[in-house]
Structure formats: structure tokens, C-alpha cells
Amino acid sequence: MKVEITGRRILITPALREYVLKKLRKFTKVFGEDITFHVVVDVEKNRQIAEILLKTKMLNLAGKGETDDMYNSIMAAIEKLERQALKHKGKIIEGKRQRAQAKSVATKLGIGEPTSRSLPPKDSVVREESVQKKPMTVEEATLELTRSDYPFVAFRNSDSGEVNILYRRKDGSLRLIHTH
Structure with a gap:
């Protein structure tokens, strides 16, 4: 003092x-x-x-x-x-x-800050899902995407037999990705 x-x-x-x-x-x-x-x-x-x-x-x-x-x-x-x-x-x-x-x-609500122990490693799979759906057309996939809250739909194209991914872009338009 x-x-x-x-x-x-x-x-x-x-x-x-x-x-x-x-x-x-x-x-x-x-x-x-x-x-x-x-x-x-x-x-x-x-x-x-x-x-x-x-x-x-x-x-x-x-x-x-x-x-x-x-x-x-x-x-x-x-x-x-x-x-x-x-x-x-x-x-x-x-x-x-x-x-x-x-x-x-x-x-109490379980929304506290995660600790370093609970964080997964950077390059690891956090969640894995296995979904079996019937083959659908691009139009059916578009309808499913617009009805759901998911940002994308992965489906087997009934016309070509390939796995396709349809996703919603930031501007609201849809984009289709073909896999070979």
C-alpha cells in the first residue's frame, strides 16, 4: 500500500x-x-x-x-x-x-464446451451410416431433397445404375454429381 x-x-x-x-x-x-x-x-x-x-x-x-x-x-x-x-x-x-x-x-443440458479428450481426431470418421434405398431417378431424388432437411441425397440412378449425389448449393440451386 x-x-x-x-x-x-x-x-x-x-x-x-x-x-x-x-x-x-x-x-x-x-x-x-x-x-x-x-x-x-x-x-x-x-x-x-x-x-x-x-x-x-x-x-x-x-x-x-x-x-x-x-x-x-x-x-x-x-x-x-x-x-x-x-x-x-x-x-x-x-x-x-x-x-x-x-x-x-x-x-446439465450437455451443451458445455467439449474437452480435448472428447474431440475426435481431425482425420477420423465421426459417424457412419448404412442406408439401403431402392434405385430412383433424378426427379425422384430432387423431390426427396426438397422434402428433407439434409443438404444432399446420395442415390443409385435407376437409368444408369451409377451412384449419384444431388446437393443443394449455397445459392439454392441443385447440382448432380456422377460417380464412375
Whole structure:
């Protein structure tokens, strides 16, 4: 924890410095030891002003207190920082809860991210089907393709006896592939 205290039109006494350090130590519980504080105390006529800037790697918080007593002004600024810190901590906790809840729901539904063990090797057959159909004409294959949700139909052409593949192109047209 690094604390820099600046006094404008006021002398920073050891008692004031110790009071500020004591009050700022509680922020190390939330943010750890890697915190930088810049405290500016100022006196203007009847007003005592305290501004505190808290800087961490992830965020910057600022609090300002203005009363007729310097210690009360410092406390007001610290209370504002505490509210901001609690709000930030709540957002972090809520984000973790939502991610954990989404992950558990996805796991229950079986749609979670696949692990490296469950992925098949790149050049392997994932699924194999054996289908026996009666030979059909190109027109019958076209009708079957338009009725189904599949992107292609493989069939034995009744006219030539060859295995043909009829598939739907991206532009919506159909293409026939002859095998020899």
C-alpha cells in the first residue's frame, strides 16, 4: 500500500497522517497490497476538504468529503470510497455467479464446451451410416431433397445404375454429381 498525502494551505501533522493511514488500511482487505492512494487535504475559509484517489491495476476510485472538520471530511471521503468499492466487489461477485450458473446449466443440458479428450481426431470418421434405398431417378431424388432437411441425397440412378449425389448449393440451386 502506497499513500501520498498532500496538504494545501494546511500542515500535515503526524496525528493526521496516522489517522489517514489507519483508515485506509481496510482497503487492503478488498484490493490487496497493490494499492496507491493519493490524499489531498485542503482548507478554504470555513470548509475543510479531503479528496482521496484510490488506484489499482483494474480500477480507479475517487471520494471527496467536505465539512467544517478535517477528520470528518476524511471520514466522508473514505465512506464514499467504501461504497464504490463495495459496488465494484458486488459486480465482480455477481459476474462470477452468473458465469457459474450459466456453466452449470450448460453442463446439465450437455451443451458445455467439449474437452480435448472428447474431440475426435481431425482425420477420423465421426459417424457412419448404412442406408439401403431402392434405385430412383433424378426427379425422384430432387423431390426427396426438397422434402428433407439434409443438404444432399446420395442415390443409385435407376437409368444408369451409377451412384449419384444431388446437393443443394449455397445459392439454392441443385447440382448432380456422377460417380464412375
